[in-house]
Amino acid sequence: MAQPTNTQFAVGVHLLTLLAGDPGRWRDSQSLAVSPATNPAHVRRVLGRLRAAGLVRSQPGPHGGWMLTREAESIDLSQVWVALNHEDPVLGVHVPQPDCEVGQRVHRNLLALDRRARDAMLAELTRTTVADVLREDAVAPTAVGV
Numbered sequence: 001m002a003q004p005t006n007t008q009f010a011v012g013v014h015l016l017t018l019l020a021g022d023p024g025r026w027r028d029s030q031s032l033a034v035s036p037a038t039n040p041a042h043v044r045r046v047l048g049r050l051r052a053a054g055l056v057r058s059q060p061g062p063h064g065g066w067m068l069t070r071e072a073e074s075i076d077l078s079q080v081w082v083a084l085n086h087e088d089p090v091l092g093v094h095v096p097q098p099d100c101e102v103g104q105r106v107h108r109n110l111l112a113l114d115r116r117a118r119d120a121m122l123a124e125l126t127r128t129t130v131a132d133v134l135r136e137d138a139v140a141p142t143a144v145g146v
Contacts, residue, residue: 008084011036012046013077016130019056020072026065046084053083072131078122080130089114090121 014036019027029040029047036043047066050056057069068075091114096103 006085008046008049009081011038011042012050012080012084013130013133015043015047015066016050016055016068016072016075016080017133019066019068020130020134023068023072026059026063026067028065032066050080050083053079055079055083068130072134073129075130077125077128077130077133081122081125090118 015032018032018035029043032047033040033043047056047058051058051066054069055075056066058064058066089111091110093107093110093114096107098104
């Protein structure tokens with residue numbers, strides 16, 4: 001199975017669920033890195049972006065760490081996506097040669113498609129919260145094409 005090149009969203013959701021499962025307790029990046037099988041520096045990088053979006057807070061020092069800023073029920077996954085990916089395209093859109101008319105048309109059309117795909121994805125992610133991800137079978141697959 002092909003692996004995505006950017007797993008920050010999945011790691012971010014994983015970290016937020018770990019923090020949600022232990023509310024009111026500061027968690028350090030070393031202990032948080034174990035479950036998603038990553039390193040503490042990557043955890044700090046991802047959580048730093050989530051902090052900038054107001055989803056987590058941090059406290060330095062030996063008794064510090066990371067904590068959610070609000071209840072897991074009020075953090076939807078679209079907020080996480082936007083915090084970690086901003087306006088990045090969801091499709092792998094390349095930039096064609098400037099003098100290629102066909103390439104420029106393809107590029108414009110793929111960018112428009114990318115925006116629609118991003119909007120649809122964000123609409124779907126809005127329907128799921130961090131608390132939902134913690135619940136057994138809460139994010140059940142839906143039938144496609146039914």
